[in-house]
Amino acid sequence: MTAIAAAQLPLRRRRPIDQPPRWQVFLPLGLYLLFTLIPFYWMLLFALREPGSDSLVPWPMTGQHFEKVWTERSFDTYFVNSMYVGIASMLMTMLVALCGGYALARFRFRLRMPFMLALLCSQFIPGALMLVPLFEIFRELQMLNSLWSVILAETVFQLPLSMILISGFIRNVPVSLEEAAWVDGCSRLRGFLAIVLPLLRPGLIAVGSFAFVHSWNHFLFALMFLNAQDKQTIPVGLNTLIGSDSVDLGALAAGGVVAAVPVVIVFAFIQKWLITGFSAGAVKG
Numbered sequence: 001m002t003a004i005a006a007a008q009l010p011l012r013r014r015r016p017i018d019q020p021p022r023w024q025v026f027l028p029l030g031l032y033l034l035f036t037l038i039p040f041y042w043m044l045l046f047a048l049r050e051p052g053s054d055s056l057v058p059w060p061m062t063g064q065h066f067e068k069v070w071t072e073r074s075f076d077t078y079f080v081n082s083m084y085v086g087i088a089s090m091l092m093t094m095l096v097a098l099c100g101g102y103a104l105a106r107f108r109f110r111l112r113m114p115f116m117l118a119l120l121c122s123q124f125i126p127g128a129l130m131l132v133p134l135f136e137i138f139r140e141l142q143m144l145n146s147l148w149s150v151i152l153a154e155t156v157f158q159l160p161l162s163m164i165l166i167s168g169f170i171r172n173v174p175v176s177l178e179e180a181a182w183v184d185g186c187s188r189l190r191g192f193l194a195i196v197l198p199l200l201r202p203g204l205i206a207v208g209s210f211a212f213v214h215s216w217n218h219f220l221f222a223l224m225f226l227n228a229q230d231k232q233t234i235p236v237g238l239n240t241l242i243g244s245d246s247v248d249l250g251a252l253a254a255g256g257v258v259a260a261v262p263v264v265i266v267f268a269f270i271q272k273w274l275i276t277g278f279s280a281g282a283v284k285g
Helices: 003-008 022-048 064-072 075-106 112-124 127-140 147-171 175-183 188-199 201-217 220-225 234-240 249-282
Strands: none
Touching: 022 064, 022 249, 064 075, 064 249, 075 112, 075 147, 075 201, 075 234, 075 249, 112 147, 127 147, 127 220, 147 201, 147 220, 175 188, 188 201, 201 249, 220 234, 234 249
16 A cells, blocks of 8 residues: 555544543443433422322323412412522622622722631531521511511622622623723723723622522521411421421422423523623633
């Protein structure tokens, strides 16, 4: 065989020496995925199969468990309350964290580093430790049994980490872009809204999504500050499905599906922005 003919033969792709075989990668990932999806399948199984059935396949399917929790157990009210708390907490957290993060990223002031250290240390304080003081504060303000008590508590506990993350995103935006806007006659506020804010969209989506999910799933604040049934949220509603003598597994599983669907939808739509946001926050510009 001539050298020209040998050169025209298709080259066999070789695996790099330091790259492991594919099965060593996909086998652990497949086992982890199976371990993760089994609880969700079990929840869907109890939610969709008929009462009294022992089948491992939800067939024939029934929707009576969803109808029971949605109408008889007032999950329609719980869903609206949780959505209100989640969206309001998300917007307030993003607004305050944006202002505080900009100040930490762009201004140099005395006690700036101790302030950031205090923000970090506040993350070590469990929310349960602050239940009694917050209860007394909201009682004096006559805000007990109001959704705004839960919204304010959720916002306060999510602000430190959100502010630190936002400051990291803003620090990655070159200040020269703002200076160019100032030279063109823009004020600091107008330059921020026109130049910096559009570049922060991935970071804001990442921070806002975690603020919404945390508020949606949190149980302690809603249990402590809300007493009326028409003010309770979904986590408290799920707790009411657990009786002292017996548990309606079908209704409990259906309520779990109702609670999980909004979170799954949120992460399904924003996963691209989520990855971009955390990549931007992890790279120092």
